[in-house]
Amino acid sequence: MPQTPHIERHFTGSATVRDLVIGRADGLTVPFALAAGLSGAVDTTRIIVTAGLAEIAAGAIAMGLGGYLAAQSEAEHYHAERQREVTEVTEKPEAEVTETAEVFRSYGVTEEESRPIVDALRTRPEAWVDFMMRFELGLEQPDPRRAVVSALTIAGAYIAGGCIPLGPYMLLATASAALSVSVVITLIALGAFGYVKGHFTGTPPWRSAMQTVLIGGVAAGVAFVIARAIA
């Protein structure tokens, strides 16, 4: 659907903020739980910081690079399917007319009732292909540049998020002291980012905040119990 350049720019802006918030909320959880878990097993902060930074690097790369490659595959899949639709529209228009009527029939619209619109689409092959991409195949045109920006934003936010639970272990001498500070600041940060995240995902903000705190708390608690049981 056509959009003015202004709206387009506005959308990209808020999508980047959304990636930042989502990446940071997720980046808080696993490094937090890992550091808390290791606090149940060792009391040297050096090992916890090493493990935490290794996890943050691995998680940021897995999320960023993985997300980028997935977006790239999706874009190729879209273009391949679109090419197939273009071929069908130009070479087998009769079969495509049947498929179009089929889309409407699944909503209880008879072939007779949908004929005017099918005929109208026939005279505009470009729009017909767009219509079938969205309504027959359920595919939206992906923005390739968006994928790179999104991957870098999520990875960067994951790294920034991971520094919050890990900070106290870098500054304090014992793991047990660092753990208490880490729990307090991370739960507050999880709540705050969960609240803002709700605005972008459509979940009511307070519920989103409680969910983010719950996931982080449960993950950290289980990791702590498991690590203490082994050590």
Next chain:
Amino acid sequence: MPQTPHIERHFTGSATVRDLVIGRADGLTVPFALAAGLSGAVDTTRIIVTAGLAEIAAGAIAMGLGGYLAAQSEAEHYHAERQREVTEVTEKPEAEVTETAEVFRSYGVTEEESRPIVDALRTRPEAWVDFMMRFELGLEQPDPRRAVVSALTIAGAYIAGGCIPLGPYMLLATASAALSVSVVITLIALGAFGYVKGHFTGTPPWRSAMQTVLIGGVAAGVAFVIARAIA
């Protein structure tokens, strides 16, 4: 769109396999990179196993519980939007007629050409709501039971996947010996699951295999370098 019970069952079956494969391919990456990273810093396998299991627990909970809660929010969002469409169709049908014509106009179909189909939809309010949910809002009806199964499958696969890179550290005495074995078996496993994953995500299998190996290899390499630099 109506589907026979047989097709429905077949779909659910392959969706579960897909979740298994995706969860396992992802679950391999971060625990592998974390264990490899720690091997660059410490030579006691006990700490690596502890950190690895804490990470697997945290990652499985974050992915499983996080995915479940997100699916639940999505289902609520769908039902709220559907309720809003039902109200519009029953209480403001004239405004809804304009919105429906708008959907078609964005494909170059004039109001005159789309009138027969808009009139046809008007006589079937239920189908009209379904049509607008998909074509105006781009929302598909989510399956709530699917969310629970999907969350448990992904979490379970993440745990099972994480045991592959961690196994050698549990069985061998030194981290350096375990690292070599872990690298070999994990890269083979990443390639194999990446290959199968390609079948479900639509990426050519060999490319999917190379991508999964690349992501795991880069993540593990960077984690190793960072951990060695700190330690």
